[in-house]
Amino acid sequence: MRSRLRKLIGPTGAAGGPLARNREFRLLWLSFTMSVAGDQIFPVTVTIAALNAGGTASTVGAIFTCRWIALIVFALLGGLWADRLPRRTVMVASLAFQCCVAAVGLSGGVSSWLLALLVFLVGGAEAFHRPAYQACLSSVLTPAQRPAGAALTAVSWRLGAVIGPGLGAYVVTAWSPRIGFLAVLTAYLLGLVLLLPLREPVVTAGRRASAVREIADGLSEVVRRRWVLGIIVAVALQQMFTIAPAQVLLPLVSRETFGGDAAYGTALALLSVGGLAGGLVSMRWKPGxxxxxxxTGLALYGLVPLALACPVSREFVYACYVAVGLGLEIFAVQWVVNLQREIPPERLARVTSVDWLAASVMTPLGLTLTGPAAAAIGRPALLVIGAVAGFAVPMATLLLRGMTRFDSAPETATSLN
Structure with a gap:
């Protein structure tokens, strides 16, 4: 089994060398895997702690709204400082801060307002860590190694999504939320320790300017490439019109149509299983x-609201979630790899933060509007709209120049003339 994995991630071309022998990538990837584990256990711990403190479902929802607020507030700043400072430094500082936040939870007896503050602080640290990770990932890999590196990142994320919540729930219910916070602290601390020996390649930065100017420079990298702007807008719109309604309505469909919560949990698990398969496929597949x-992978998300609007059987819903997970990771890997190829390394974190900001704004808006919209036009109509948007919005981006190949060379040449 070990030899098969090494064979899968080993050959990356003569210029790239085997990914398994890239020491800096191994340290970075293992650190990211630990941070994902902490990120997945943390919300389960906070949820149970909030309920133990007498909170309701509305309380839990309000607490986790603080994460989205933090991402919106800090996303552009996170990208800015990840481009100004060594990315390793930004990640170490972020993980150290998250360790301190998790340590506060160890005190026990945390109130709802304190839990909301902890969620806000962890979300703020996440806004700095993720752009720095994506930019550092690009710098430690050769171009030939980047597809496999991005795919392994997707694998770590999906494995965390499958294993983390269940592990967190077991730890917290078997012992207490304090032990859950201890597990979160341990995961973040391991992620930090793994980063300490990492030797990040030096990225030559341009002349420093004001924060506003440098943020504007990151936005200009997005605007001058139509395919980059098109994807960011498409993902943001899909988050609002397709993904958010599906997230809200899946548990209701599970209870009303299939008689319980089993279909809800199984569908989410199978989404991650499909994503895991998509990550493994992307390690080897290099589409022309x-x-x-x-x-095409992104547009597959339209299957989810379609399946929820016409839930003919559990198997149909499950198959759609597997297909969507597969498509999402194929999209994610191609998106990350081609951003790394096209965007100057000294501006990559800022571009990544713009992507995060767009999605972070539209997701809570979609979650908030789903209930009133379903009451106004009916759940089936809302899901049909979500399905149409899920398919049509991504596919419409194919009309943009350079989209099919993720290539902005013609636009750059035109702008220089």
């Missing part, structure tokens, strides 16, 4: 038209 492959 990466933009077409990515957009």
């Amino acid at each position: 038209r990466p933009g077409l492959a990515a957009v």
Whole structure:
């Protein structure tokens, strides 16, 4: 089994060398895996702690709204400082801060307002850590190694999504939320320790300017590449019109149509299983038209509201969630790899933060509006709209120049003339 894994991630081309022998990538990837584990256990711990403190479902929802607020507030600043400072420094500082936040939870007896503050602080640290990770990932890998590196990142994320919540729930219910916070602290601390020996390649930065100017420079990198702007807008709209309604309505469909919560949990688990498969496929597959492959994978999310609008059977719903997970990770890997290829390394974190900001704004808006919209036009109509948007919005981006190949060279040449 070990030899098969090494064979899968080993050959990356003569210029790239085997990924398994890239020491800096191993340290970075293992650190990211530990941070994902902490990120997945943390919300389960906070949820049970809030309920133990007498909170309700509305209390839990309000607490986790603080994460989205933090991402919106800090996303652009996180990208800015990840481009100004060594990315390793930003990640170490973020994980150290998250360790301190988790340590506060160890005190026990935390109130709802304190839990909301902890969620806000962890979300703020996440806004700094993720852009720095994506930019550092690009710097420690050769171009030939980047697809496998991005795919392994996707694998870590999906494994965390499958294992983390269940592990967190077991730890917290078997012992207490304090032990859950201890597990979160341990995961973040391991992620920090793994980063300490990492030797990040030096990225030559341009002349420093004001924060506003440098943020504007990051936005200009997005605007001057139509395919980058098109994908960011498409993902944001899909988050609002397709993904958010599906997230809200899946548990209701599970209870009303299939008689319980089992279909809800199984569908989410199978989404991650499909994503895991998509990450493994992306380690080897190098499509000739990466933009077409990515957009098609993203458009598959339209299957989810379609399945919820017409839930003919559990198996149909489950199959759609597997297909969507597969498509999402194929999209994610192609998106990350081609951003790393096209965006100057000294501006990559800022571009990543713009992507995060757009999604972070539209997701809570979609979650908030789903209930009133379903009451106004009916759940089936809302899900049909979500399905149409899920398919049509990504596919419409194929009309943009350079989209099928994720190539902005023609636009750059035109702008220089």
